[in-house]
Amino acid sequence: MSQPKFVDEVWVLGEAGADGTLIPAVFELSGRARELADALASSTGRPHGVTVLLTLDGRTADRADPGEAGPYGADRVWVVSAEFLPFDRAACAKILVHLAKAGRPQIILAPATAFGRSVMPYAAALLGTGLTADCTGLSIERESGLLLQTRPATGGNIMATIKTPDHRPQMATVRPKAFGVPKPTPGRNVSVVTPDLPEYLKENLQKGTVRTVKFSRFAEDEGTLQDREVIVSGGKGLRRPEGFELLSKLSSLLGAGIGASRPVVEMKWIGYPHQVGLSGCIVSPRVYIALGISGAVQHLAGMQTAEKIVSVNRDPEAQIFSVSDVAICGDLYEVLPKLIEKIESRKLESGKLESAKRSRT
Amino acid sequence: MRIAVLMKQVPDTDEVKMDPERGTMIRDGAGGIVDPLDLNALEAAMQIRKDGDTVTILSMGPPQAEESLREGLSLGADRVVLATDRAFAGSDTWATSKVLVAMLEKIGADLILAGEKSTDGETGQVGPEVAALLGIPIETRVTRLERVGDEPAIEVDCTLEEGILTQRVQLPCVATVLSDINVPPLSTLAGKKRAYSQEPEVVTAESLSLDPGEVGLEASPTRVVRIDRPKITRAAEKFLAKHDEELEAGLNRIVEILSDCAL
Numbered sequence: 001m002s003q004p005k006f007v008d009e010v011w012v013l014g015e016a017g018a019d020g021t022l023i024p025a026v027f028e029l030s031g032r033a034r035e036l037a038d039a040l041a042s043s044t045g046r047p048h049g050v051t052v053l054l055t056l057d058g059r060t061a062d063r064a065d066p067g068e069a070g071p072y073g074a075d076r077v078w079v080v081s082a083e084f085l086p087f088d089r090a091a092c093a094k095i096l097v098h099l100a101k102a103g104r105p106q107i108i109l110a111p112a113t114a115f116g117r118s119v120m121p122y123a124a125a126l127l128g129t130g131l132t133a134d135c136t137g138l139s140i141e142r143e144s145g146l147l148l149q150t151r152p153a154t155g156g157n158i159m160a161t162i163k164t165p166d167h168r169p170q171m172a173t174v175r176p177k178a179f180g181v182p183k184p185t186p187g188r189n190v191s192v193v194t195p196d197l198p199e200y201l202k203e204n205l206q207k208g209t210v211r212t213v214k215f216s217r218f219a220e221d222e223g224t225l226q227d228r229e230v231i232v233s234g235g236k237g238l239r240r241p242e243g244f245e246l247l248s249k250l251s252s253l254l255g256a257g258i259g260a261s262r263p264v265v266e267m268k269w270i271g272y273p274h275q276v277g278l279s280g281c282i283v284s285p286r287v288y289i290a291l292g293i294s295g296a297v298q299h300l301a302g303m304q305t306a307e308k309i310v311s312v313n314r315d316p317e318a319q320i321f322s323v324s325d326v327a328i329c330g331d332l333y334e335v336l337p338k339l340i341e342k343i344e345s346r347k348l349e350s351g352k353l354e355s356a357k358r359s360r361t
Numbered sequence: 362m363r364i365a366v367l368m369k370q371v372p373d374t375d376e377v378k379m380d381p382e383r384g385t386m387i388r389d390g391a392g393g394i395v396d397p398l399d400l401n402a403l404e405a406a407m408q409i410r411k412d413g414d415t416v417t418i419l420s421m422g423p424p425q426a427e428e429s430l431r432e433g434l435s436l437g438a439d440r441v442v443l444a445t446d447r448a449f450a451g452s453d454t455w456a457t458s459k460v461l462v463a464m465l466e467k468i469g470a471d472l473i474l475a476g477e478k479s480t481d482g483e484t485g486q487v488g489p490e491v492a493a494l495l496g497i498p499i500e501t502r503v504t505r506l507e508r509v510g511d512e513p514a515i516e517v518d519c520t521l522e523e524g525i526l527t528q529r530v531q532l533p534c535v536a537t538v539l540s541d542i543n544v545p546p547l548s549t550l551a552g553k554k555r556a557y558s559q560e561p562e563v564v565t566a567e568s569l570s571l572d573p574g575e576v577g578l579e580a581s582p583t584r585v586v587r588i589d590r591p592k593i594t595r596a597a598e599k600f601l602a603k604h605d606e607e608l609e610a611g612l613n614r615i616v617e618i619l620s621d622c623a624l
Contacts, residue, residue, distance in 0.1 A: 018523040087526055089489065090498050114521045118501045121486035125458060125493035130582030133454075133484035148586075153482075161587035209531035210498045213516065217524035224522045229622050254619065265540070272504065272520060272541035278480050279398060279540060286622045289615075298480060308618050309595065312602075321597050326618065328611045330602020335612075342612050343619070 008048045009103060010037045011169070013055075013096060013110035013119060014069065015086060018217050020060030024181050025111035026052065027072040029174060031182030032138060033109055034073025036147070039140040040106065048106070049075040053099065055092040055119075056081040070190025072182060078195045084212035086115055091201075091208055093122035099195055100127060105169050107147050109138070112173035124171045130164040131171040134282075136178040136305075137161075146170070152301070176226060177284060218273070225257045225274065230287045233259030233276055233303070234269075237292015237313060237332055241269035246336055247291060253343050259283065259303070261293045277302035291332045295320030312336070362414045362508075362532075364406045365470035367461060367491070368399040368433060370426040371481040395429050398476025400436070400545040402538050405506050406474055407437050409515075415439050419464050421449055421457055427561045434559055435552035436545070441561040442468065448566045451578025454482070458490035460576055463569040465495065470533065472515065477502055477537040485537070492535035500530060504541040 010033040014026035030052055037048035052074045054066055061081035069077050080095055096119065100108065108123075110116035112134045124131035137150030137159070146163050147170040153160040164170040225231060232251040234244055244258070251258050259276040260269070276283055277299040288306035293299060295311075295318055303309070304323050311324040312332045321327040328335055370393045406416045418433040420426055421444040430441045444460050452460070465473065473492075478485035485501070492499035504525075505518035513532040518525050520539060530536075548556070566576055574580065600611030 087528060088498075089501070090492065093489075093493065114502055114519070117485050118489050118499055121454065121484075121489035122493040122499060124486075125455060125490040128455075128582075130453065130455060131486060132583060133486055159589040160585050161589070163584050163586050164582050165584060167582040208498075209534070210500075211529045213527040213529055215524055215526050226522075230619070262540075266544075272539055275540075278483055279478075287618055310615050310618065311597075321599065322594050324597040325595050326611060326614045327597040327599045328602055328608065328615075329599060330608065335602050335608065338608065339612050339615060342616055346616055346620075 008037075008040060008044070008046055009105040010034075010040070010048060010050050011100070011103070011105040011108045012050070012052045012069075012074070013092075013108060013116060014052045015054070015111065015113065015115045016056055016060065016064045018060075018215070020057070020063030022054070022064055022066075022068055023111065023113070023176075025113065025174075025176040026054075026069055027184075028176065028179055028181045029109050029111060030069045030072040030074045032073075032174070032179050033107070034182075036107060036138060036140055037073075040145060043140065043142060043145050051076045051078060051103070051105070053078045053096060054080070055085050055095055057086055058083040066192045067190050070188045071184030071186050073185075073188075074190055077190060077192045079192060080195065080197065087212045087215070088208050088210045089115070089118040090122055090210070092119045093126065094201060095197065096123045097126045098197065098201060100169060108169045108171045110173050112175045116173045120171060120173050127169065127171075129167040129169060129171060130162075131173070132162045132164075133173050135172045135174045138172065138174065138179075147172070175282065175284075225259060225276070225281050225283055228257030228283070228285050230254050230256035230289070231259045231276070231283055231285045231303075231306075232256045232289045232291065233261070233293060234264060234291050235261035235293030235299075236263050237294070238264065238269070239292070241267075243292070243332075244270055246333070246340075250289075250336065250340055250343070253340065253347070256289075257285075259288075261296070261299050290320050290324070291336065293320050294318050295323065362409075362411070362472060362513075363468075363470045364410065364414060364416045365465060365468065365473045366399065366403045366406050366416065366418050366433070366438065367473065367475035367487065368403070368418050368420045368430060369396045369476075369479050370394070370420070370422050370429045371396045371479050393425060393429050395432050396476050396479045396481075398478070398480075398538060398540060400432075400476075401540050401542050402474040402476050403433055403436055403438060404543045404545040405503075405538055406472075408543065409506065409508050417442065417468055417470070419461060419468075420444070421452070421460050424563075427563075430561055431556040432548060434561075435548035435556035437552065441559075442564060443561050444564050444569065446565040446567075446576075448571075448573040448577045451581060452576065453581035453583045454484055454486040454490055455583075456576055456578075456581045458487050458494055459580070460566075460569065460571065461487065461491050462494045463571055464564065465491070467564075467569065471513065472532055473535040474506075475535070475537050477539050488535050488537035495533070495535070498530050498534040500528060500534065500536040503536045503538045506536060506538070506542065
């Protein structure tokens, strides 16, 4: 396949998950990059290409299918792999910088993951350009052709739109799931290539100053909170660490993730990966159930974009109620068992329904 | 080992209330505090320091930041250096990093620690940008940090999305920490006395030999061009649990909402 040639490009720095396959955010951003490239093409009259750069871990690189980004909008995928490469953030940034200096893309996007949030600022500083963190909106300004980067700021209560007027590339990390994965267009042409890297970079990959000792994956149920459709979250209102046992009864009924407010994480009632809020993770599930969480600004900023918010709190003045769709004012130890009971009986019912359907067919 | 801890003064968000109509923080009356994760970074430094090591706090901010930075002295840091200058106003993360790097080059550091992100800007970019400008490795989301014997190296655990990454890094390097790494102590009376027996050192663009054109808003590649205040208040249906029928209705509403996706 011939390599597409574009003078102007939008790039995506992609990544694979621990299982080696590309994370959904790569497809999401390939689609978004495609839209931005098309918008730039219509405003400048020049076609813009989309290139995805993957710096993969050599141990699992064969499980990734780089061409998979094609149907979502990528014209070209660059693949570099070496053992533990993605964990050497500086090395990945240097590869990106080397390629960007030669390729001169207009825009570089990356998911706002641990990887993207480390590699992108490193690369932006080396390129001497601006970077906007954690964007939830991206568009092209018609008259200038500049990238408008919108992100929640000051606790998530303000949306700030940011431009990089005079520096190139314009760089942004994007909160996963901000746009959703677009419908793929099967059969789009995409070339998968290994870029030429200079010797010094290759050497750097082999004997860097960073050495990975090990990577211990979390158990399934500890998986990433951001990917959950439903999150059941507990706060100080649980009053004791054992409260999380009751909470996890509800979460397992719902197949939900478990979240927590900062104070209970600080009291070590539950581990940090569960912390929702500015200093923890920012989530946007379909349903967020806040139990005994008062709603400090720093927590609200981490969950207020959920589709539906349900809260239970004893304090009728609790701030959490102001961002809730359904608010129950009462003791969660009275409310929760009843909710669990209701859901169990509902499940039993629909289970009977299901098996009745099955026995009929 | 020379350890530098990057610190930022932020508004005390625990005191901040939200304006439900405008969806903005009501900052009046909320004081400035040291960004909580930066205190974790300082505590990480105190835990690995040995005799002969130095722990220096570096910050960029307004002159008032001096007061909150004293907390660092009371918790055992040897020095506090604050870069403050009108020329620094409006700095984005890149321009901020340049100032911090100028300070680091002046004082010298083997290990540079900071909070993973601040509670106000929450970009998490300054740590990696400082590392890039110094050309040294970066570790982010660190939840364990230890020295590797007498080698000029550290071993860290980083809590990532799917697991814990353990790495050994040669010094010099930058590491940004999460709150899981430790529990910062409260300052003692003796510590507070020490904090007031010593003045934070102040540096300016001039004393750092930075040209005013290379710092502040002018040198920042990014520009905020618009601020929107989306109304976040939702019209909650409220149910009082002490009334049985209200509780029943409330629970039914929850089950209804859940039946769309989880039931």
